[in-house]
Amino acid sequence: MLDSSTFLSSPLSPFGIYSVAAFRVGGGGPWYNPNALEIDWINGRYAKNGTVYADQASLLTALAGGDPSAVASVASLRWTIGNFVPVGFTNELQDGTFDVGTPYWVPNQSSGGPATLEIAPPTAGHIVGNGAVNPRIDQKINPLKGKAYRLTGTIGRGTSGLGVQIGVGMTSGFGTPISQSPLTPSTNTYTINFTPAGSADAPDVYIGVKSSGTVAGTNYTTVDDFKAYEALPFSGFQQGFLSGRIRFQSMATGTGTFYLLSFDENAVNGTTPVERNFIRIAEVNGVMQLIVNREVTAGSTTNILTMNLGAVSPSTQHYIDFGIASGFVAASMDGGSPQNSLITNIPGVSHMRLHYGRQTGSNLWDNANTWLTINNTLIYPEGANPASFVNIGDSYGRIGGYIKNATGLIMRDKSAGGIDLDEIYNRVLANPSLNGQPTSAFDGKPNGGPAGNQAYVDKYELIGNTIGWQYMVIHTPVKTIIGSGENARIDFIANGLKALVAAKGAGYVVDAQALLATGGNGSSADNAAIAAGVCPPSLLEPDGVHLNAAGNALVVGNASTVGTTAWALKQMGAW
Numbered sequence: 001m002l003d004s005s006t007f008l009s010s011p012l013s014p015f016g017i018y019s020v021a022a023f024r025v026g027g028g029g030p031w032y033n034p035n036a037l038e039i040d041w042i043n044g045r046y047a048k049n050g051t052v053y054a055d056q057a058s059l060l061t062a063l064a065g066g067d068p069s070a071v072a073s074v075a076s077l078r079w080t081i082g083n084f085v086p087v088g089f090t091n092e093l094q095d096g097t098f099d100v101g102t103p104y105w106v107p108n109q110s111s112g113g114p115a116t117l118e119i120a121p122p123t124a125g126h127i128v129g130n131g132a133v134n135p136r137i138d139q140k141i142n143p144l145k146g147k148a149y150r151l152t153g154t155i156g157r158g159t160s161g162l163g164v165q166i167g168v169g170m171t172s173g174f175g176t177p178i179s180q181s182p183l184t185p186s187t188n189t190y191t192i193n194f195t196p197a198g199s200a201d202a203p204d205v206y207i208g209v210k211s212s213g214t215v216a217g218t219n220y221t222t223v224d225d226f227k228a229y230e231a232l233p234f235s236g237f238q239q240g241f242l243s244g245r246i247r248f249q250s251m252a253t254g255t256g257t258f259y260l261l262s263f264d265e266n267a268v269n270g271t272t273p274v275e276r277n278f279i280r281i282a283e284v285n286g287v288m289q290l291i292v293n294r295e296v297t298a299g300s301t302t303n304i305l306t307m308n309l310g311a312v313s314p315s316t317q318h319y320i321d322f323g324i325a326s327g328f329v330a331a332s333m334d335g336g337s338p339q340n341s342l343i344t345n346i347p348g349v350s351h352m353r354l355h356y357g358r359q360t361g362s363n364l365w366d367n368a369n370t371w372l373t374i375n376n377t378l379i380y381p382e383g384a385n386p387a388s389f390v391n392i393g394d395s396y397g398r399i400g401g402y403i404k405n406a407t408g409l410i411m412r413d414k415s416a417g418g419i420d421l422d423e424i425y426n427r428v429l430a431n432p433s434l435n436g437q438p439t440s441a442f443d444g445k446p447n448g449g450p451a452g453n454q455a456y457v458d459k460y461e462l463i464g465n466t467i468g469w470q471y472m473v474i475h476t477p478v479k480t481i482i483g484s485g486e487n488a489r490i491d492f493i494a495n496g497l498k499a500l501v502a503a504k505g506a507g508y509v510v511d512a513q514a515l516l517a518t519g520g521n522g523s524s525a526d527n528a529a530i531a532a533g534v535c536p537p538s539l540l541e542p543d544g545v546h547l548n549a550a551g552n553a554l555v556v557g558n559a560s561t562v563g564t565t566a567w568a569l570k571q572m573g574a575w
Contacts, residue, residue: 031043032047034050035375036048036374037049037373039059039079039354039370039372041371056074063081064235065234069083069085069191071083071351077368078355079355080352080353082231082350082352083231083266084237085230085232086232089229090229091229093139093141093228097224097225098120098124098223101125104139105117105137105138105139108135109132109134109136110132110173111133112131112132113132114132115135115136118220120222124222124223125223125224126220126221127209129160129218130217131216131217133213134211135210136173137223138173138208140205141205141207143203143230144348145196145198145199145348146326146348147195147348148232148265148350149194150231151168151226151227152189153190153223154187154225155184155190155223156223157184157221158220160221162211162215163185163212164184164209164211166180166192166207167207167209169205169208170197171298172208174206176299177298178295178299179192179269180270181270182270183270192267193231194265194267195347197276197296197298232350233263241378242322242325243322244372244379245321245322246260247318247372248318248369248371249367250283250314250318251367252314252366253366255286257282257284258363259281259357259365260354261281261352262281263278263280263349263353264279264347264351264357265277265348265349267358273358273359275301275357277293277348277349278347278358281320282363286312286314288309288312289306289307290307290309290324291303292304292305292324292346294345304343304346305343307331307339309331315367318333320333321381322381323379323384324346326343328341328380328386329341330385332382332384338382340385340386342386342388342410342412354370355368385575387410388409388410388412388437389403389409389439389569389574390440390467391412391414391439393443394415394442394445395415395418395546396415396442396443397416397417398415398552399555399565400413402553403565406553409438414431420446421443421460422448424443424463425466435466436468437467438569443475444547445545446493453492453493453496457496457500464500464504469501469505469507470506472508473569473572474497474507475510476510476511478512478513478547479533479534480545481544482532484534508572510564516539516555517530519538519539520538521538523538526538535547
């Protein structure tokens with residue numbers, strides 16, 4: 001039996017992030033992690049933060065945390081838990097009982113009117129049409145990015161005779177809603193969920209009520225008892241990251257898409273579930289994937305990350321460790337080397353689902369051989385490395401992929417074929433957030449601007465001054481053709497770069513030409529090239545210009561090969 005009691009933690013200096021080793025088989029101590037939620041369907045065991053529950057019904061009650069509006073249910077092998085609002089969380093809305101009305105709630109319409117908001121004692125509001133088309137009210141709030149919210153309100157047709165709905169959007173009137181209720185047939189209380197779209201830290205979000213047509217004269221719709229609270233998947237959940245392990249049996253079929261674990265914000269469009277913000281572990285045609293999507297633009301979803309964790313055979317046993325947070329994601333399967341990825345932001349979530357997703361009628365997992373552990377703290381898989389480097393250069397910037405493989409660092413690639421050093425400098429200026437990061441620079445062919453040899457070296461000085469010399473690893477350009485007219489310029493630049501770095505007293509120069517000269521294959525062509533001081537042709541692509549895999553690998557080297565890229569980054573402390 002797998003025992004999750006023993007966590008082996010070690011700091012990944014200098015980032016202050018901890019990793020978790022694989023669970024030991026037959027380890028001592030309790031079967032559960034005392035700082036986690038445990039849903040063990042394999043062995044019929046349930047625990048949360050050190051408390052063991054007799055059955056899943058008892059655990060579901062605990063996860064709801066005494067909130068009558070929280071959801072905690074299981075049916076046909078599938079869990080849904082969510083919408084928990086802890087005691088003490090603040091209503092994001094002002095005047096939710098409509099004792100005051102304006103200025104908190106602003107009346108408006110598509111045309112005609114204008115609509116007005118009247119207070120109807122003891123505590124209700126009337127949206128009076130006055131001939132307005134789609135009369136409505138809105139209140140602008142500024143909820144935090146990366147959080148999910150539960151909105152509840154009571155609305156009615158009143159004397160309007162028209163359907164009316166609650167909605168949430170990024171503009172007044174929720175013309176492109178991020179979540180909205182159905183049109184009420186009479187007077188109903190609705191609960192809908194949302195997380196802000198876009199990238200702002202505290203964006204403008206409009207919560208409102210809108211009628212579905214023209215409301216004549218003094219006819220009105222009714223509004224009352226509006227509340228918008230941050231919501232969590234369950235009591236004790238820590239918003240802002242996901243971390244844990246899921247043991248599972250793969251699907252019996254090797255084709256199709258099936259959801260093992262999903263977190264989402266439970267948005268809705270009328271009565272239709274909406275999937276725009278989610279974090280998911282799925283099997284896709286026999287490959288396990290970690291998927292993150294966000295509603296970057298209101299009304300649509302953008303895939304932020306798809307991480308292929310490995311192939312699985314039908315009906316086989318596996319486990320996935322994962323750590324997911326804004327900025328960095330790492331995951332591994334079956335104790336293998338983790339995959340690492342930088343990420344911008346993760347969505348706020350209000351619900352967790354096992355064995356399906358927000359669209360509850362499809363993509364269904366076919367077995368209950370699952371044991372889920374959700375940690376209370378952010379723990380990455382053992383060996384995860386959130387460190388990164390910046391890759392700048394011309395077409396020789398393809399070396400970045402070899403650096404990534406040799407060091408395990410995540411690459412932030414700003415290189416591009418066909419650009420010159422002037423454009424490389426422009427890209428550095430355009431990405432100030434990347435300054436102060438370990439940076440590999442490889443302009444392998446110094447054609448284009450600056451045209452002058454010393455001007456070229458001076459431009460490199462500007463690049464190093466901008467990024468920070470202590471973070472620079474500069475590769476000398478490469479001579480590839482015996483007797484070429486460019487060789488004298490390359491020699492001048494190579495010597496100038498060495499002198500520049502020496503004068504700065506910081507950074508590293510990788511003498512690519514010297515390293516390549518050590519890699520000849522003994523052929524007459526390679527020997528002649530080395531004697532002439534140019535790159536051996538066996539280390540070049542068929543075009544005779546760019547380094548091939550062997551050439552790139554020779555320049556990148558490893559941590560112990562002095563003078564190589566990997567060695568320089570190691571000396572710098574990048575990995």
